[in-house]
Amino acid sequence: xxxxxxxxxxxxxxxxxxxxxxxxxxxxxxxxxxxxxxxxxxxxxxxxxxxxxxxxxxxxxxxxxxxxxxxxxxxxxxxxxxxxxxxxxxxxxxxxxxxxxxxxxxxxxxxxxxxxxxxxxxxxxxxxxxxxxxxxxxxxxxxxxxxxxxxxxxxxxxxxxxxxxxxxxxxxxxxxxxxxxxxxxxxxxxxxxxxxxxxxxxxxxxxxxxxxxxxxxxxxxxxxxxxxxxxxxxxxxxxxxxxxxxxxxxxxxxxxxxxxxxxxxxxxxxxxxxxxxxxxxxxxxxxxxxxxxxxxxxxxxxxxxxxxxxxxxxxxxxxxxxxxxxxxxxxxxxxxxxxxxxxxxxxxxxxxxxxxxxxxxxxxxxxxxxxxxxxxxxxxxxxxxxxxxxxxxxxxxxxxxxxxxxxxxxxxxxxxxxxxxxxxxxxxxxxxxxxxxxxxxxxxxxxxxxxxxxxxxxxxxxxxxxxxxxxxxxxxxxxxxxxxxxxxxxxxxxxxxxxxxxxxxxxxxxxxxxxxxxxxxxxxxxxxxxxxxxxxxxxxxxxxxxxxxxxxxxxxxxxxxxxxxxxxxxxxxxxxxxxxxxxxxxxxxxxxxxxxxxxxxxxxxxxxxxxxxxxxxxxxxxxxxxxxxxxxxxxxxxxxxxxxxxxxxxxxxxxxxxxxxxxxxxxxxxxxxxxxxxxxxxxxxxxxxxxxxxxxxxxxxxx
Amino acid sequence: xxxxxxxxxxxxxxxxxxxxxxxxxxxxxxxxxxxxxxxxxxxxxxxxxxxxxxxxxxxxxxxxxxxxxxxxxxxxxxxxxxxxxxxxxxxxxxxxxxxxxxxxxxxxxxxxxxxxxxxxxxxxxxx
Numbered sequence: 001x002x003x004x005x006x007x008x009x010x011x012x013x014x015x016x017x018x019x020x021x022x023x024x025x026x027x028x029x030x031x032x033x034x035x036x037x038x039x040x041x042x043x044x045x046x047x048x049x050x051x052x053x054x055x056x057x058x059x060x061x062x063x064x065x066x067x068x069x070x071x072x073x074x075x076x077x078x079x080x081x082x083x084x085x086x087x088x089x090x091x092x093x094x095x096x097x098x099x100x101x102x103x104x105x106x107x108x109x110x111x112x113x114x115x116x117x118x119x120x121x122x123x124x125x126x127x128x129x130x131x132x133x134x135x136x137x138x139x140x141x142x143x144x145x146x147x148x149x150x151x152x153x154x155x156x157x158x159x160x161x162x163x164x165x166x167x168x169x170x171x172x173x174x175x176x177x178x179x180x181x182x183x184x185x186x187x188x189x190x191x192x193x194x195x196x197x198x199x200x201x202x203x204x205x206x207x208x209x210x211x212x213x214x215x216x217x218x219x220x221x222x223x224x225x226x227x228x229x230x231x232x233x234x235x236x237x238x239x240x241x242x243x244x245x246x247x248x249x250x251x252x253x254x255x256x257x258x259x260x261x262x263x264x265x266x267x268x269x270x271x272x273x274x275x276x277x278x279x280x281x282x283x284x285x286x287x288x289x290x291x292x293x294x295x296x297x298x299x300x301x302x303x304x305x306x307x308x309x310x311x312x313x314x315x316x317x318x319x320x321x322x323x324x325x326x327x328x329x330x331x332x333x334x335x336x337x338x339x340x341x342x343x344x345x346x347x348x349x350x351x352x353x354x355x356x357x358x359x360x361x362x363x364x365x366x367x368x369x370x371x372x373x374x375x376x377x378x379x380x381x382x383x384x385x386x387x388x389x390x391x392x393x394x395x396x397x398x399x400x401x402x403x404x405x406x407x408x409x410x411x412x413x414x415x416x417x418x419x420x421x422x423x424x425x426x427x428x429x430x431x432x433x434x435x436x437x438x439x440x441x442x443x444x445x446x447x448x449x450x451x452x453x454x455x456x457x458x459x460x461x462x463x464x465x466x467x468x469x470x471x472x473x474x475x476x477x478x479x480x481x482x483x484x485x486x487x488x489x490x491x492x493x494x495x496x497x498x499x500x501x502x503x504x505x506x507x508x509x510x511x512x513x514x515x516x517x518x519x520x521x522x523x524x525x526x527x528x529x530x531x532x533x534x535x536x537x538x539x540x541x542x543x544x545x546x547x548x549x550x551x552x553x554x555x556x557x558x559x560x561x562x563x564x565x566x567x568x569x570x571x572x573x574x575x576x577x578x579x580x581x582x583x584x585x586x587x588x589x590x591x592x593x594x595x596x597x598x599x600x601x602x603x604x605x606x607x608x609x610x611x612x613x614x615x616x617x618x619x620x621x622x623x624x625x626x627x628x629x630x631x632x633x634x635x636x637x638x639x640x641x642x643x644x645x646x647x648x649x650x651x652x653x654x655x656x657x658x659x660x661x662x663x664x665x666x667x668x669x670x671x672x673x674x675x676x677x678x679x680x681x682x683x684x685x686x687x688x689x690x691x692x693x694x695x696x697x698x699x700x701x702x703x
Numbered sequence: 704x705x706x707x708x709x710x711x712x713x714x715x716x717x718x719x720x721x722x723x724x725x726x727x728x729x730x731x732x733x734x735x736x737x738x739x740x741x742x743x744x745x746x747x748x749x750x751x752x753x754x755x756x757x758x759x760x761x762x763x764x765x766x767x768x769x770x771x772x773x774x775x776x777x778x779x780x781x782x783x784x785x786x787x788x789x790x791x792x793x794x795x796x797x798x799x800x801x802x803x804x805x806x807x808x809x810x811x812x813x814x815x816x817x818x819x820x821x822x823x824x825x826x827x828x829x830x
Binding site for chain 2: 010013014017051054055057058059061062063154157158159160161163186189190193208209210211212213217218221315
């Protein structure tokens with residue numbers, strides 16, 4: 001450890017940043033691999049990956065995490081060689097980089113719990129990396145042609161080694177090298193410069209951006225952008241209407257003797273083009289670059305937005321938000337006791353004051369609602385964050401299995417509570433892995449059955465009332481229900497196949513230890529079954545449903561509450577105990593008598609319209625005893641998540657209330673049917689029922 | 704000294720900035736301004752009286768070398784001491800930075816004591 005005394009908080013900060021870096025590294029690596037598949041390369045992407053490894057190394061070094069530092073150092077090394085063109089990117093190297101990234105990810109994740117010694121693993125990975133470091137035969141001429149290019153010393157002097165390499169590479173590709181001189185006001189230069197860069201990037205490569213003194217130093221700043229492009233000078237100048245932008249050609253590919261890329265013009269003379277009058281030039285500009293105008297206008301907004309979001313976000317520990325939410329919850333409780341006092345005052349004859357107090361309480365309530373909404377919004381993050389991670393994994397798995405998969409994401413901006421996003425990340429990943437592993441067929445098979453060689457997986461998310469639905473749809477083989485039924489019979493779960501409906505068969509998939517594949521593959525068969533998926537989703541009060549059609553594909557539908565932090569609940573009493581039911585899962589409630597209940601296969605059910613609804617008695621579910629007599633008339637609260645319904649028998653309905661769910665901690669996690677506890681405000685603490693878990697449990701016991 | 708000396712830190716890693724800040728805070732009472740990119744530094748310089756700049760080389764938008772080049776060609780900033788804080792892999796770039804006019808450089812992971820000594824030397828005139 002460094003002698004700065006690595007406090008717990010500092011390590012946390014490090015971890016948060018390291019995780020971000022590793023995540024970004026991963027998705028960029030996947031992009032790089034995709035580009036390499038198509039025989040393309042993107043220097044900017046490569047440089048960004050290099051920078052990721054570079055900063056991770058620096059960070060890990062400062063904090064004394066020598067494992068991470070060592071590995072990222074070696075990654076940085078090879079990425080540096082790559083970006084400087086010393087070695088070539090081949091499939092072998094891509095695999096090594098993916099492997100190294102995977103190890104890096106797991107090292108970063110295990111920082112908090114000092115785990116097993118990974119030295120051997122790291123050593124093996126490092127030696128694989130170094131094996132790729134053998135450079136291809138020298139092809140660069142020893143003498144640097146840069147001096148002969150006649151670039152101003154000031155520009156050359158500030159080029160990093162990487163930028164120098166990019167310049168040489170552009171020269172070797174017979175691109176023209178331009179100097180784009182711009183001048184901006186100090187207050188808005190970054191947005192304007194970003195606009196210019198974006199336009200330039202559409203037709204070439206921005207090699208470096210050097211700030212220089214403007215005419216008026218207090219208000220303006222100038223930039224010299226070194227730019228490589230195959231376009232002629234006139235075409236570039238026409239891109240910019242702004243007369244403050246001057247494009248100068250430093251080296252023109254056309255001026256070289258044909259064929260010899262490395263020989264450069266001996267005279268480094270500047271061929272200057274004065275800015276052309278925009279109006280006069282407009283017709284030819286429209287011909288040469290019809291996209292230019294639209295490019296400028298569409299990027300301006302984006303540029304402004306992205307530069308804002310970069311500098312205007314705050315990273316907050318979710319724990320702090322939880323605390324804030326708790327306080328809001330307590331305020332809500334305080335408000336309800338104030339309202340209670342107002343009612344008491346009215347009853348005791350202080351009607352005037354009571355009205356005033358009620359009014360004040362109403363104002364408080366409105367503001368509280370705003371506050372609550374505000375805090376909730378902070379917790380919300382777009383589902384898209386999950387997608388990024390997933391697309392990386394999907395592409396990697398598909399590559400490994402030799403399958404072709406096209407991914408589409410819909411509704412990436414649908415927002416969900418940060419904690420829920422974290423908790424469903426693993427189950428969602430598992431479902432997607434399954435889809436590739438068992439769903440999508442090999443390209444050969446797909447062509448033979450008349451499907452497109454490329455399979456598709458579509459992940460879409462949308463809000464539906466108080467829930468968010470995430471659907472994973474593949475166009476693969478579908479789930480073989482006959483196989484599932486046969487397996488159920490073999491496992492002794494049912495007496496005969498004919499009695500199983502397709503719906504029931506799908507439910508079997510979520511039972512522990514139930515798998516139809518005989519040989520476990522590397523991808524999804526890691527001892528984690530669909531039962532874990534369904535339990536994890538149930539843990540955040542969610543539900544998962546499957547629809548499948550043989551030969552056509554499978555659809556997984558995950559229904560999740562938007563947040564768990566503060567919810568409206570129906571307060572019920574049963575056998576002398578009080579519980580809360582999240583209102584989002586309550587469909588309706590019915591007043592019934594014993595006569596309405598029938599018994600089918602020793603299970604209590606009621607007839608609800610055309611459906612038979614299974615009933616659940618809380619005292620039986622929680623194995624508690626009833627001290628009071630059962631009321632003759634009682635309520636059945638119909639609850640449901642996704643397509644599943646259940647009737648909960650309760651003695652009385654006590655009303656609706658906002659509650660803040662507090663976790664009961666790890667040790668209570670194994671109790672099915674309870675998602676936490678809540679304070680009712682009158683010093684009574686009650687249990688909050690987990691509808692998803694109860695439905696799951698009832699269905700399971702039912703079989 | 705009448706007013707507090709201002710130190711500008713340019714580094715895109717918040718954690719690295721935090722480490723630099725805590726190292727400087729241990730040394731004494733300075734005003735510390737942090738930026739996460741070269742652009743932010745450019746924007747800030749005309750508004751603040753900065754007495755010392757610590758900069759990384761690898762940063763988004765413009766890099767440390769470009770920042771130094773700007774500082775050294777601009778009469779207002781010519782005399783502000785600049786320290787490069789970068790890692791071993793950027794040796795060549797660090798050399799260039801020195802040619803451009805950086806006063807000192809530190810290799811990450813840097814030695815806090817050395818940084819403190821350098822800051823004292825440049826800002827307080829004591830080694």
